[in-house]
Amino acid sequence: MELQLPPHEGEELSVVDMHTGGEPLRIIISGYPEVKGDTVLSKRRYVREHLDHLRRVLMFEPRGHYDMYGALMVDSxxxxxxxxxxxxxxxxxxxxxxxxxxxxxxxxxxxxxxKQPQSPETQVNIHCPCGLVKAFVEYSDGKTGGVRFLSVPAFAFATDVAVMVEGFGEVTVDISYGGAFYAFINAQRFGLDVTKSRTRDLVDAAAAVTKAVKSQVKLHHPTSNDLAFLYGTILTDGKDDHSADPTANICVFAEAQVDRSPTGSGVTARVALQYHKGLVQLNQIRTFQSGATGSQFTGKAVHETTCGDFKAVVVEVSGRAFYTGVSRFVQESEDELKHGFLLK
Structure with missing residues (x-):
């Protein structure tokens, strides 16, 4: 029996849900009005200023949850x-x-x-707010598989930066960019293990670091001020030297949101940082494991480049994504919680 919504008043939003390494992605298919702007970055500003209620509808409860993640397709x-x-x-x-x-x-x-997928890989050019990212999708006999992508130029912004963290005193962090800025620190500095400690304890430590870096370190990006903000903190197991064994990390970003995957942009930034320190060489593959789920991405620096005055690398990250469902959401006009709510 095909289920249909009964007669109702209110706007509808259609989505396709996927996950990559356990981290959700809600791809919005319909229900948004026109997103205005001449560039992707200007469109990002427009939705933040004019359509943010729809983000809350799809990300927050009762349709989403604290750690939901979404993607809105727009014109490039x-x-x-x-x-x-x-x-x-x-x-x-x-x-x-x-x-x-x-x-x-x-x-x-x-x-x-x-329009015309190719075997064994099909290239997909995805225009993100940070720039054009080239993805390569395994394709055979009409079926898709694993995906690798080449990052925008990634670079170490600053290393061994001392910050005062509330509750922990002075700590030293590295800051690196992989399409977004992250602070990196070994979880052992807080007496924690990224694969064994309670998630709540890891979140508290990472969130405190993020707050400290945001207030004490001024970031800048060579191409746009819209990119010059700290997205989050990544706690690592400290295993940064090249090895065939996986190295684990856990990313806490945005409003203390926990990434279930190894974090693709975080892996990009971490590889750039390891390369900057001479711990990995070009085309040395490393496996990165999520401290939350155990899922894995691989990453490697494929060639050197620049980003403004920064020496940078292009990083290749590989992983797999899976479909979890298709949904139609409605905002009934009489629903007092139709715009969503967020329990912290």
């Missing part, structure tokens, strides 16, 4: 882009999301956003 100003995307989460709008790029790559091929 770049002729080579197959699609452009804005990233949504519990606090607002990111500039890059690797787990979403992996899912969107597969989605774009399956939903015919790429």
């Amino acid at each position: 100003e770049l002729p080579e882009a197959h699609l452009a995307v804005l990233f949504l989460h519990n606090e607002g709008y990111s500039t890059m999301c690797g787990h979403a790029v992996i899912a969107l790559g597969r989605f774009a091929v399956d939903y015919k956003l790429v």
Whole structure:
């Protein structure tokens, strides 16, 4: 029996849900009005200023949850882009999301956003707020598989930065950019283990670091002020030297939101940081494991480049995404909670 909503008043929103390494992605298919702006970054500003209620509808309860993540497809100003995307989460709008790029790559091929898919890989050009990201989707006999993507230029912004963290005193962090800025610190500094400690304790430590860095360190990006903000903190197991063994981390971003995946943009930033320190060489593959779920991405620096005055690298990240469902959401006009709520 096909289920249909009974007669109702209110706007409808349609989505396709996926996950990459356990991290959800809600791809918005319909229900948004026109997103105005000449560039993807200006569209990001527009939805933040004029359509933020729809982010809350889809990310917050009762349709979402504290750690939901979303992707809104918009038009790109770049002729080579197959699609452009804005990233949504519990606090607002990111500039890059690797787990979403992996899912969107597969989605774009399956939903015919790429007209003539090729075997063994189909290239999908995804215009993110941080720039054009090229994804490559395994494709054979009409079926999609794993995805790898090449990042925008990634670079170490600053290393061994001392900050005063409330409740922990002075700590030393590294700051690196992989489409978004992250602070990196070994979880052992807080007496924690990224794979064994309580998630609540890891969140508290990471959130305290994020708050300290935001208040004490001024970030800048060579191409746009819209990119110059700290997205979150990544706690690591400290295993940064090249090894065939996985290295684990857990990312706490936005409003203390926990990434279930190894974090694609975080892996990008971490590889750039390891390369900057001479701990990995070009094309040395590392496996990165999520401290939350145990899921894995691989990452490697593929070639050197620049970003303004920064020496940078392009990083390749690989992973797999899976479909979890298709949904139609409604905002009934008499529902007092139709705009969503967020329990902290």
